[in-house]
Amino acid sequence: MDAITLNTAYEVIRQPLGQILPRLSAALGPLVPHRAAAELATHCAHSPYKSVGEPGHGLPTAAELTPLLASGTPGRPWQGRAVVGGAEREIVAVTSDATARRSVLVLVRDEDGVVSDDVLGVAQTLWDLVTSHFDRFAVEAMPGALARSRAAADTRARVIAELTTAHSSALSGILAVLRSRALDDASARVTATDLAVNALIQMRNEAQRDRSVAEEPALEAFERLADGLRTMLRHSPVRLELGPPGTSRALPADVAHGARAIVRALLLVVLEQEAVGRVHVGWQVTEHELRATLRDDGPGALDACPAGAGSITDRLDVLGGHLEFDAVPGWGTTFTATLPLATPDAPVAAVDPLTGLGERELEVLTHLALGHRNRQIAAELHISESTVKFHVANILNKLGVGSRGEAAALFHRAA
Secondary structure, eight states, X not given: OOHHHHHHHHHHHTSOGGGHHHHHHHHHTTTSOEEEEEEEETTOSSOOEEEEEOTTSOOOOHHHHHHHHHHOBTTBOEEEEEEETTEEEEEEEEEEOSSSSOEEEEEEESSOSOOOHHHHHHHHHHHHHHHHHHHHHHHHTOHHHHHHHHHHHHHHHHHHHHHHHHHHHXXXXXXXXXXXXXXOOHHHHHXXXXXXXXXXXXXXXXXXXXXXXXXXXXXHHHHHHHHHHHHHTTTSSOEEEEEOOSOOOEEEHXXXXXXXXXXXXXXXXXXXXXSOOEEEEEEEEOSSEEEEEEEEOSOSOOOSTXXXXXXXXXXXXXXXXXXXXXXXXXXXXXXXXXXXXSOTTSOOOOOXXXXXXXXXXXXXXXXXXXXXXXXXHHHHHTOOHHHHHHHHHHHHHHHTOSSHHHHHXXXXXXX
16 A cells, blocks of 8 residues: 555545545545445445435435445456436446445446546455445444444434335325225226335335344344454464354344453453463353353452443443442352343334245235235236145245134235
């Protein structure tokens, strides 16, 4: 990396978090003239999507960035035409895997032509540095960043709940029309059915995309912690024992980040003792909370003060958690950090019974809810009757119901 690139990187990452993308866009402007820039950074649970540019000038949406993130090759910037801002435009897409989770930066170009490999290399280097900088805030779960994450997560949860309610109301209106005996126009029924199916699929896809960014499976989250602890103890005589959670249930990303940071900080406190030969770290996930336990076989002479100061307490306060301390002379010390899995002010999301259905199964279920028989469903969806029967059997099994009527009733309640 030359001195100019290094200075540019420093000027970018020294900005406040909300100003990093605008500064990065300005730095790349002379090299890749562009009218808009956007990022989708999946390590950032509270605000994965950011953009800079004027609306109406090709500003990409989060939905448009998702396939670019999925198809991009880290370390190999891509240039070409893609649909962004609702139209096909010339872009440069830079994908990074410099962190545990991938991210993509998209520049909507002002002009055609080929961007040189040297320029693309500079863009890749800057984006890798920026994403590594972002990831540090998430991984270390700094109290300030954690508080912003929690506040933004609450806001997002409320917005999603409001949008889901509005969407469900619209679908209920469409279904009411479809059930009306006064409507005889078959083509209108087909069109309305297509609208309902597409709306349902879109709603569930958005929810799944949000979960993939804002949540982390418990087993994966614990394994990331375990990797870090193994590194800390690589040259230590202390033996590490691990008790992973017995579930792959998804945890809020800020809780997972915070729990890892708290355990790492507690381990440093424990290792300051003499005669510690073994440390056990375990996570237990219940319906409402994550309990992270760290237990040693040391002298049991610690007091709660070292663990009750600084960033540990700050992180616990932000997450609404608390720390329990138990020291038994001659037996060791046990710390238990308990973190709630829902924020106090966030709405509790109802479980959507249709979430587990695939796209085609949702289409078939929509027709079932309209009272259509297998032959009519097959004709509408251009599939065989045997395929319809196969989908119906899967639908009944996944929904845990025994009849088409029960499945239809569940669909109407969910809508």
